[in-house]
Amino acid sequence: MARADFRETPRTRAARHRQGGARWILALAVAAMVLPMLSIVGFLLWKAAPVLSPDFLLRAPVDGMKAGGIWPAFLGTLYLVVFSLALAGPLGVLAAIYLHEYAKESRLTKLIDLAVLNLAGVPSIVHALFGLGAFVAFAGMGRSILAASLTLAVMTLPVIIASTKEALGAVPRSFREACWNVGASRWATIRAVVLPNSISGILTGFILQVSRTAGETAPIMFTGAVFYKSLPEGDLFAYGLLDQCMALSMHLFTISTQVPGVSDGVSYATAVVLLGSVLAVNAASIALRVYLRTRKRW
Amino acid sequence: MVTTKAGDSVVAVSGLTVHYGGKAVLDNVSFAVKPQEIFAIIGPAQSGKTTLLRVLNRTEDLAATPQIKGSVEVLGQNVFAIGDRTQLRRRVGMVAPLPVGLPMSIYNNVAFAPRCAGHDNKAELDELVERCLRQAALWDEVKDRLRELGTKLSGGQQQRLAIARALSHEPEILCLDEFSIAIDPVTTARIEDALLELQQQMSIVLVTNLTAQARRLSQRTMFLWSGRVVECGPTEQVFGETPEKAETYAYVRGEFG
Numbered sequence: 001m002a003r004a005d006f007r008e009t010p011r012t013r014a015a016r017h018r019q020g021g022a023r024w025i026l027a028l029a030v031a032a033m034v035l036p037m038l039s040i041v042g043f044l045l046w047k048a049a050p051v052l053s054p055d056f057l058l059r060a061p062v063d064g065m066k067a068g069g070i071w072p073a074f075l076g077t078l079y080l081v082v083f084s085l086a087l088a089g090p091l092g093v094l095a096a097i098y099l100h101e102y103a104k105e106s107r108l109t110k111l112i113d114l115a116v117l118n119l120a121g122v123p124s125i126v127h128a129l130f131g132l133g134a135f136v137a138f139a140g141m142g143r144s145i146l147a148a149s150l151t152l153a154v155m156t157l158p159v160i161i162a163s164t165k166e167a168l169g170a171v172p173r174s175f176r177e178a179c180w181n182v183g184a185s186r187w188a189t190i191r192a193v194v195l196p197n198s199i200s201g202i203l204t205g206f207i208l209q210v211s212r213t214a215g216e217t218a219p220i221m222f223t224g225a226v227f228y229k230s231l232p233e234g235d236l237f238a239y240g241l242l243d244q245c246m247a248l249s250m251h252l253f254t255i256s257t258q259v260p261g262v263s264d265g266v267s268y269a270t271a272v273v274l275l276g277s278v279l280a281v282n283a284a285s286i287a288l289r290v291y292l293r294t295r296k297r298w
Numbered sequence: 299m300v301t302t303k304a305g306d307s308v309v310a311v312s313g314l315t316v317h318y319g320g321k322a323v324l325d326n327v328s329f330a331v332k333p334q335e336i337f338a339i340i341g342p343a344q345s346g347k348t349t350l351l352r353v354l355n356r357t358e359d360l361a362a363t364p365q366i367k368g369s370v371e372v373l374g375q376n377v378f379a380i381g382d383r384t385q386l387r388r389r390v391g392m393v394a395p396l397p398v399g400l401p402m403s404i405y406n407n408v409a410f411a412p413r414c415a416g417h418d419n420k421a422e423l424d425e426l427v428e429r430c431l432r433q434a435a436l437w438d439e440v441k442d443r444l445r446e447l448g449t450k451l452s453g454g455q456q457q458r459l460a461i462a463r464a465l466s467h468e469p470e471i472l473c474l475d476e477f478s479i480a481i482d483p484v485t486t487a488r489i490e491d492a493l494l495e496l497q498q499q500m501s502i503v504l505v506t507n508l509t510a511q512a513r514r515l516s517q518r519t520m521f522l523w524s525g526r527v528v529e530c531g532p533t534e535q536v537f538g539e540t541p542e543k544a545e546t547y548a549y550v551r552g553e554f555g
Contacts, residue, residue, distance in 0.1 A: 104363060178398040178460065180357055182411035183388035183467050192410065197401055 041275070048272040051265035057273060060233055065255055066262050070270055072231040075238060076245030077277070079145050080220060081213045083241075084152035089206055091153075092160030099161070100168040101190055119158035127155040128219040136223050144242040148224025155219055156209045163205025167198040200292035207285035211278040217249040225250040227258070248274045306374070308333055308471055308501045309354065314368035316349055316358070316525075323349045323364070325525040331471070336493065336502045338512035338533065340550075341522035347505045348395075350522070351473045354503070355390040356383045373470060388415060391464030391472040391500075395479050397456035399448030400463075404431075404440050407448040407459055411467040426466065433496060434462035435488045454485035461489065465496075472496060473503040478511065490515060509550045513537045521546050 008016075059069030103109045131151025141147040171194050179189035217225075226244045239245050252270045255262045307330035316324040324346045331337045339347050352358035353370055356377055370377045373389055380386050388411070400407050408427045417423065427444070431437040436458040440451070448459055457477060464472060474493075478486040493502055493515060506512050512519050513533060520530040521543075529536060529546045537550050548554050 106363075174394065174396065174398045175400060177357065177394065178400055178463070179410070180360065181355065181387060181392040181394070182414070182463055183384040183386075184411065184414045185384050188414045192402070193400060 044268050044272050044275065047264055047268035049265075051263070051269040052272060056269055058234055060231060061228070065228060065251075065259050067266065069233075070248065070251060070273060071233055072229050072238075073246040073248045073251035073270070074273060074277075075231065075236070076145070076225065076229075077214050077248040077274075079239050079245060080149055080152060080224075080247060081210055083145065083149035084156060084213050085206070085209060087149065088153040088157045088160055088209070092157050093164050093202060093206075095157075096161045096164035096168065097190065100165045101186060101194065116158045116161050120162055122155075123218075124155055124216050125218040127151055128222050130154065131219060131223040142242065143222075143224050143226075143244050145224050145239055145245050146241045148220040148245075151219045151223045152213050152216065155216070156213060159209060159212075160205060163208070164202050167201025167205060168194060170201055171197050200289045203285060203292070204289055207281060210281045210285075214274065214278055215249055217247075217253055220247055221250060227254050248277075306333070307331060307371075308373055309337075309503070310369075310371040311350075312369050314350075314353065314370060315366070316346070316353065317365040318362070322525055324353075326368070327522070327525070327527050328368075329520050329527065329530050331501050331503055332518075333501055334497060334499075335518060336497055336504055336516040338516035338519040339503065339505045339522055340507065340509055340512050340519060341528075342507065342549075344524070345522045346525040347522055348475055351392065351475050351503065351505055353377070354471075354473060355387045355392055356380070357387075357392075384414070388467040389470050391467070391469035393457075393460050393464050393472070393474040393477050395476040397453050397460055397480055399451055399456040399459050401447065401449050403445050404448050404451070404459065405444040408462050408466045411463065415467060427462075430462040430465040431459075433465050433492060434458040435492045436462055454481040457481050457485070458489065458492075461492070469500060471501045471503065473505070475505045476507060478506070478508065486511075509537070509552070513550075521549060523549075 056069045057074060058071050060071050062068035099109065099112065128151065131147060131154065135141050135147035135150045136143055139147075141150075175193050175197075176189055179193055180186075184192070224244055225247045227246075227250075229244060229246050231238045231246075248270060252267065252274065255270065256267050309329075309331035311330070312328045314324055314327045315322065327346070327350065329337075339350065341347055349358055353366065354372055354377065358364060359366070366378070372386065375386075377386060400410065402410065405427055408430050409423045412423060412426060417426075428437060428441075431440065436455060439455060440446075440459075448456065451459060457480070461474075461477070472493075477489065481489075490511070493504070496502065504512065504516060516533045518531065519533045519536040521528040521536060523545065528549075529541055529543050531542070535541060536546055539547075541547050541550075545554075
């Protein structure tokens with residue numbers, strides 16, 4: 001085979017075209033994802049623009065929810081997200097640390113892993129029914145922020161366990177063994193090496209659950225969320241733990257399907273607030289992750 | 299704390315058998331390591347060398363559940379009866395085959411173990427860090443950048459850092475598991491010199507598949523093959539013209555393995 005010069009042969013030309021084709025297909029796949037997302041956001045903003053204002057966020061709905069703001073729903077979602085993650089976050093992280101760092105592999109741990117993965121895949125409506133039975137009825141909490149938060153916590157717990165385990169697994173085992181070999185206890189090893197180097201991954205899994213918790217409607221529908229609740233405007237502590245509450249996702253469902261004569265702008269603006277709050281939390285988490293990754297040490 | 303009398307073995311292994319499921323990794327292994335000697339363990343891959351070291355400091359049963367029979371005494375104590383294994387590991391230094399710099403500063407890599415043991419006097423730590431890094435032949439290269447990350451050092455430097463770390467808890471026995479497989483010959487030679495120095499203060503168990511390295515450094519050599527001891531004796535004899543077994547003769551000359 002002559003290889004004297006760099007001239008193109010039919011074979012190299014075909015390879016060049018294949019490489020170009022692959023690049024185009026991959027770029028198209030990205031476009032297929034980005035374009036719908038941009039058009040959704042753009043469309044929502046355009047429809048919501050006439051209604052969006054600080055007042056929309058901070059006022060209660062009026063006129064049978066056909067007009068006015070979304071304050072009680074916004075505050076309700078905030079409560080549900082904060083309480084459920086305050087419950088599921090620490091518990092899930094601690095459980096994952098035990099499962100990944102302490103428990104020896106056995107039939108029992110395999111069963112637990114399987115259970116966790118399966119629980120993470122259970123449809124939210126099933127969690128809703130469990131919450132209704134366990135918290136609302138059996139534990140006697142009634143329909144309340146507490147019962148709804150617990151239901152959401154049960155729903156997010158397995159996902160947080162799974163994502164935390166994944167983050168812990170990304171820390172090379174050789175680091176742990178090096179620590180054990182110098183006489184460091186498991187806990188000293190976790191403190192000094194494992195946690196500092198997995199914290200950004202743990203937080204990522206944790207914060208992904210914020211959007212899920214804020215967006216889910218089914219689990220709170222039976223356990224604590226209501227169509228309408230009048231609430232003093234601007235008071236951050238207006239809800240009690242055993243109160244029922246409004247929530248953005250539920251509110252959106254209600255005004256879009258159950259209340260006749262709601263102006264388009266109100267529904268779209270509600271969607272924008274829901275989307276915007278989730279994006280804001282995600283953006284904050286990305287910033288935090290970037291910061292933590294600059295401190296990653298290998 | 300049990301102190302060993304001169305002449306006693308610092309490691310005494312007898313009839314050690316380690317099974318995983320039905321598979322024997324070590325089969326009826328017996329040997330003893332004397333104070334201030336370099337004891338080499340040679341053998342091809344999969345012969346159980348690493349498992350043997352990991353039984354000595356009880357890290358083998360951390361993540362898995364092997365069936366272990368036989369007796370293993372380290373510094374006069376039955377290792378299977380030791381409740382607090384961190385105490386055992388502080389007295390047995392361990393260096394892994396692949397260099398591992400912990401993701402913390404060079405200083406903290408060395409100061410980590412003493413801190414875990416409850417020493418936090420700054421001046422004492424400074425002195426200890428310098429001494430260990432000198433013993434590992436690394437001090438001159440890193441003395442001006444002790445705050446930099448241990449993970450950013452080159453492979454050979456990380457391996458010497460690992461040795462400094464293993465010395466930081468002042469072990470009486472130092473185990474090295476094929477320490478030179480990932481580093482260059484010059485660094486290997488420097489570490490070998492350092493080991494000959496360290497031999498004045500401690501016993502060294504040197505696992506290696508470089509037979510020449512065992513020959514250069516050790517007083518006694520054990521040839522392990524498929525989990526069984528083929529031969530264990532003075533290094534001159536194992537590498538000489540008249541070892542006890544024909545396999546030994548062939549193996550140390552690179553004729554099989």
